[in-house]
Amino acid sequence: MANANDKVNQKAAAAAGATRAAATGAAGAAADADFVKEITPKNVDYSQWYVDVVRKAELADYAPVKGCMVIRPAGYALWENYQAGMDRRFKATGVQNAYFPLLIPESFFKKEAEHVEGFAPEVAWVTHGGGEELTEKLAIRPTSETIICSMYAKWIKSYRDLPVLINQWCSVLRWEKATRPFIRTTEFLWQEGHTAHRTPEEAEERTQMMLEIYRDFVESDLAIPVIPGRKSPQEKFAGAVHTYSIEALMSDGRALQSATSHNLGDHFAKVFDIQYLDSDGSLKYVHQTSWGATTRLIGAMIMVHGDDRGLVIPPKVAPTQAVIVPIMSKDRETVLSKARELRRRLAEAGFLVHLDDRDEYTPGWKFNEWEMRGIPVRIELGPRDVKSEQVVLVRRDNGKKEFAGMAGLEDTLRATLDDIQSSLYLKAKRFMEEHTKTVRTLDEIKATVEGERGFMVTGWCGDDECEDKIQETGATIRNIPFGQPAPGDVPACACCGKPGKYLIYCARAY
RNA sequence: CGGGGCGUGGCGCAGGCUGGUAGCGCGCUUGGUUUGGGACCAAGAGGUCGGAGGUUCGAAUCCUCUCGCCCCGACCA
Incomplete structure (x- = not known):
């Protein structure tokens, strides 16, 4: 290196x-x-x-x-904006925030067999407290289904208590073998939503609704195009009936699961005894969902939009949308006071704007610095601009410079930020489309994984053995996208050649 | 968890083979000149060489162990 x-x-x-x-x-x-x-x-x-x-x-x-x-301030500010974008959308559907404990008793954790099996290898345990060994060891949550279900069992008595729509923002711990900043770390920040419903249909509706919220947030705010779909049985969440995901394509051609939404059915309800008395007088198990998105989305943003100059932040989630760099060569005070006035004006108009009036750096140094940090727009203001009542606007996404009149700068900036936002999305979408190809055989999958990578679209018969063979190539089934073709139009299984049951997206993944 | 690479002032590295008590660039501090794409001059500060053992009169350098980071694979958000 x-x-x-x-x-x-x-x-x-x-x-x-x-x-x-x-x-x-x-x-x-x-x-x-x-x-x-x-x-x-x-x-x-x-x-x-x-x-x-x-x-x-x-x-x-x-x-x-x-x-x-x-996570340093520049990274955390991004996360705060992601949180705001998602939290607003969650709440619009009736979800409320709450907080559950970090520590989960081993006995709780062990109740759902598939769940334990899936998470056991990566759980960290607390065995001592107050200088003494605990009688029951405590898991540091890798996810909170079990502790939350134990509480839902106490809270839910009647169909009138349903649905329960709770989300929590917290961190979880998973003992990972290989870690990378944001993409996979031992501890990471996320939100986990946990809902309980009266009917399977309602739970399924919620599962899909939340995936759609993630899709909307990631595509609209992060400007990252995604493939929404269902996970294969092998790739689904441990303990779920089925899992939906949105899959994004990074600029190196590897896929990244960007958010997931699980239909838990009544699996957890049965082991945690979450029952309600229905209007017909009978006792029934609730149907549950859980859904999560993590700080991994920061990694996705870096890898989808970043370039050789550094970070590129979409305007909608940028902690600073525009930085003003004054050129103070001569007539320092005039330029500076004009710059301050401009900052005030733009801030009042609702922009997140920063004035870099540091004396110890040259303008050129600042240009590079702010580009590296991904600020969407740079506004240069020098003596010549002051005279001619204009500024220089420079876009981070394509480096283009333009003069903009001081009068009506709010409108110009608004339009520029909007254009950057949509340009980033379109560029990423074009990249994804150009790196999505149809494959028919395992050999083609293997060649693609070893070559240009990207998404591979093919058919799958649905058998585990065939999925295993795909995995041996280094690729995995990312998901079974929504909007499947008519049964007869599904391509043949890339492994066994039998008629395909599903159209699938495969890729080498993070 | 396997295979490979790397740990030396804040950052990036040289030195190591052939042991003799640490150097360069950037950054940082102070003063001055500068400022439209990473300015310049001068004077400074800053390191028990990842850690622990060992060999030796003497270890950044040789040996053993250990920890961490990066890359490539297997498992995961």
């Missing part, structure tokens, strides 16, 4: 002198390498690029404990 990085930087530094003179003021993607230091280019080492972006943009840093990371 170090050697590759070093060589690249030397090369970039050498090239810089030659090209910098030629690249006058006009910014462009072609000039990328000249200005980027400290970030390994994507095509040299993608993983290193990712880690470099995380650290240089100060989103996170490694913590003293293996697999754990510190």
Whole structure:
């Protein structure tokens, strides 16, 4: 890593002198390498690029404990915006927030057989407290179904108590073997929604409703296109009847499960004895759902939109939407007071705007710095602009510069941010489409996984053995997308060649 | 958990083979000149070389163990 990085930087530094003179003021993607230091280019080492972006943009840093990371203010501000975007949508459907304990008694955890089996390998246990060994060890929650179900059993008595729609924002712990910042860490932040319903139909409706909320949030706010669908039985949540997911495609061609929604049926209700008296006088088990999204979505945003200059944040979730960089060469006070006035104006208009009036850095340094941090729009304001009542607007997504009149700047900025938001989505969507191909055989899957990667669309007979064979190629069935073709139009199974039962999306996944 | 790579001031690295008590660039501090794409000059501060043992008169360097990070695979959000 170090050697590759070093060589690249030397090369970039050498090239810089030659090209910098030629690249006058006009910014462009072609000039990328000249200005980027400290970030390994994507095509040299993608993983290193990712880690470099995380650290240089100060989103996170490694913590003293293996697999754990510190989410720094720049990263946490993103998460707060994600939370706001999702929380608002959850509440609009009647969901309320609550908080359940971190520690779960072993006996609770063991009740649902499939659930234990699925999570056992990655659970951390508390065995001592107050200097003494505990009589029953306590699991640090890897997910909260069990503790929440135990409470639902106490709270739910009548059909009039239903539905119960509760969500909690918290962190969970899963002892992972290989970790990467945001994508997979030992402890991670998430939300987990847990609902209880009167009928299976109502539970199923909620399961799909929540997946649709995730799809809407991820596509609208994070500008990441996704494939919504159902997980294969092998890939579903441990203890669920079935699981739905939204799958996104990262810019290295690997898929990332971005959120999941589970129909738990009455599996947990039966082992936790969550029964209600229905209007017909009979005792019935509730039907449940759970659904979650995590800080992994930050990793998705980095990998979908980021480039060799660093982070690119979609305006809708950007903690800072525009940064004003004053050029204070001469007439310092005039420029600065104009910049302050501009900041106030834009803030009053509702924009998240920052004025970088630090004296110790040159404008050029600030340009690079804010690009690395992914701020959607830069507003340059110099003596010439003050005279002509204008500013220079520079877009992070494509580097384009334009002059904008000081009057009506609010409208221009609004339109620019909107355009960046939709451009990012369209660009990602185009990438996903260009990296989605139809395959017919295992060999084709294998070749694709080892080659250009991306999504592979094919048919599947539904047998576990065939899914296992797909997994041996390094790819997995990401999901069975909604909107399946008519039974006769499903392609043949890529493994056994028998008539396909499902159209599936496969990919090498994170 | 297997295979590979790397741990040396805040960051990136050199030194290691051939042991002699640590150096470079960036950053940081102070002063000055600068400011439209990572400015310049001068003077400074900062390191028990990841950790623990061992070999040796002497260890960043050699040996053993250990911890961490990164990459590639198997499992997961």
